[in-house]
Amino acid sequence: MKRHLLNTFILTAAIVPSVVMAADAPANMNMPAPTVSDVLDASGISVSGYLDVAYNKMNSTGLFVSPGVNSRILDTPGATTTHKFSSFNLHQAALIVSKMPKEGAGGYLNLTAGQDAPTISSVGLGTSNLDVTQAYASYTTGALTVIGGKFATLAGAELITTPSNKNYSRAWMFGWGPYTHTGTRAIYAASDKITLIAGVNNGWDLVTSPNTPTKTTELGLILAPFSMFSLATSYYSGKEAGAAIGTRRYLDMVGTITASDKLNFVFNYANGRQDDAITLGSQAKWNALALYANYQFNDTWRASYRHEAFDDKDGFRSGLVQKLASNTATVGYAAAENMELRGEVRLDKSDMDAFLQNDGTAKKNQTSYAVQAVYKF
Numbered sequence: 001m002k003r004h005l006l007n008t009f010i011l012t013a014a015i016v017p018s019v020v021m022a023a024d025a026p027a028n029m030n031m032p033a034p035t036v037s038d039v040l041d042a043s044g045i046s047v048s049g050y051l052d053v054a055y056n057k058m059n060s061t062g063l064f065v066s067p068g069v070n071s072r073i074l075d076t077p078g079a080t081t082t083h084k085f086s087s088f089n090l091h092q093a094a095l096i097v098s099k100m101p102k103e104g105a106g107g108y109l110n111l112t113a114g115q116d117a118p119t120i121s122s123v124g125l126g127t128s129n130l131d132v133t134q135a136y137a138s139y140t141t142g143a144l145t146v147i148g149g150k151f152a153t154l155a156g157a158e159l160i161t162t163p164s165n166k167n168y169s170r171a172w173m174f175g176w177g178p179y180t181h182t183g184t185r186a187i188y189a190a191s192d193k194i195t196l197i198a199g200v201n202n203g204w205d206l207v208t209s210p211n212t213p214t215k216t217t218e219l220g221l222i223l224a225p226f227s228m229f230s231l232a233t234s235y236y237s238g239k240e241a242g243a244a245i246g247t248r249r250y251l252d253m254v255g256t257i258t259a260s261d262k263l264n265f266v267f268n269y270a271n272g273r274q275d276d277a278i279t280l281g282s283q284a285k286w287n288a289l290a291l292y293a294n295y296q297f298n299d300t301w302r303a304s305y306r307h308e309a310f311d312d313k314d315g316f317r318s319g320l321v322q323k324l325a326s327n328t329a330t331v332g333y334a335a336a337e338n339m340e341l342r343g344e345v346r347l348d349k350s351d352m353d354a355f356l357q358n359d360g361t362a363k364k365n366q367t368s369y370a371v372q373a374v375y376k377f
Contacts, residue, residue, distance in 0.1 A: 045099045052092040052114070052162040054372035056169075058085040060363065063356045066319030071348065071355055071366065073175025075168065077115040084358050085368075091116045092162055094133075103140055108151075110134035112160070120160055120179045122150070124207030133160060133180065143189045150207060151185060153178040154197065154220045154234035155252035157268035157290065166294050166304035167330045168344040168372045173270050173288045173308065176317040177252065178204040178236065183215065195222040203238050204248070214239045216248075228258045242284065242316065246276030266292040277316045284316035302332040323351045342372040 054075070062076035062085035063069065070076050079085050091114050098108040110133040112120065117131035125132060136149025158165050158174040183201025190196055197220030202209040204216070216238025224230040232254045240248035250272045257265040268290040277284030290308040297303070306328040315321040328346040335341050346368045348355065353362035 043099070044101060045097065047095075047097050049095040049377055050092070050161070050163050051375045052094075052116075052372065053088070053090055054168060054370055055088050056085065056368060056370040058366060058368040060355045060366040061085055061358055062366075064318060064320055064354050065356050065362045066315075069319040072368075073170045073172065074116050074119055075170070075368075075370065077119075081356060081360075082358055090114045094161065100138060101140065103142075106138045106140070108134055108136055108138065108147075110161075116160075120205075122180055122182065122205045122207045124182075145187045146184065147187075148184040150180055150182045152180055154218060154232070155236065155250065155270070157254045157266050157292065163340075163374055163376055166292065166302075166332070167306055167328050168342050168370045169328060169346055169368070171268075171288075171290050171306065171308045172310045172318075172324060172326070173268060173290055176286075176310075177250070177270060177272075180205055181216070181218065182207045185218070193224050195220075197221070197234075201238075203240055204236075216240075229256065231255045240274065242274050242277035243279050243282070244276040246274060248272065248274045262296045264294050266290075266294070268292075272317075274316055278314060282314070284314035286310070286312050286314070286317050300334050302334075304330045304332070306330075318354075320350075320352065320354055322354050324354075325349045338376045340374050342370075342374070344368075344370045344372070346370075 056075050058076070060071070061081055061083060062071055062079035063081060064071045070079055074091065075089070076085050077089060078087065093113045095111045096109070098106070100106040100108065112131045112133045113129055115129070117129045118127040120133060121127050121131045132150065134151050136147045136151050138145060138147040152160065155177050156174050158170055160179060181201035181203070183199060185197065185199030188196045197218070199218045200215045201218065202215065209215070216236055218234065218236050220232070220234045222230065222232045234252045236248070236250040238248065239245050250270070252270045253268070255267045259265065269288070271287045272285065274284045276282065288308065288310040290306060292304065292306050294304045295302060308326045310324040312318045312320065312322055312324070318324070326346060326348045328344060330342055330344040333341045347365065349365045351364070353364055355363050355366040357363060
């Protein structure tokens, strides 16, 4: 009996302290350690990115008869004069890190790797397969935000970032407009219906501007008078390179009509003019119009259509004096919440024999077929 009581006392003495310690321990002692994502969310830092891979097949070389000029933008990397274009492409692997508070200082960094990087890169950063697409600091106070560094252009309905676009291929307007600017920009939200933008930068796709000490000015106005309509207008004016350094003026307008929660329409008009363009004293002009229709059938399926007309009056953008037209149909399938598969058919036309064939001849039209996978993280 004594031995039994002694054993009971010893067992109790061993258990009670541990029970007391467990009761006194912090409530979160057994919780898992915070992840990197948890830490970033708590700090207000956002990290995201995407992958853009595709296969594109054309019935032409993907080049204009003008030497060295692609007849497409971004979707014909490595096109040659002797082969019909057919290739798997790693277009973009992008990383975006940002902290953009409603008040105070912030920053934005967008890195783009892949075959698109040399095309979108700016003078002063080289033409490697890794591009610092955007990198700027910001400061917000009330309705005013000021940014300084390298940032995306105001012009155009389409963007460098693939998931933001509805079609696989880019419009000529996108490719022959500006991509980014390096300088400073002020955005003032006068109301929920009016936003004013003004800035000064080195010019089109220039981190440095070695050719001229003058700068390019940008002006922007965004109007949203109704819930179903908005209009964004931007204007650029400054010295840019042609045959010599001449003044370039560029007006761009993007209107969006939201007919319903499933259907929307977009139009994009652009008008450009370059002094000292082809030769000294000459002036080149071009204009373009793109019309988009996008319909979301359900959470899984959608369809998009784009018609574009581009008038290169003096051959300054494409290397040929020509009128171009394009019709593009794209179907999107959401294979997962963060992945979309796209299929596209596109027909391009010119009013002259502009599209180079692999046998050295040229035709007035070309057709392409593409499949694309876009994964977001």
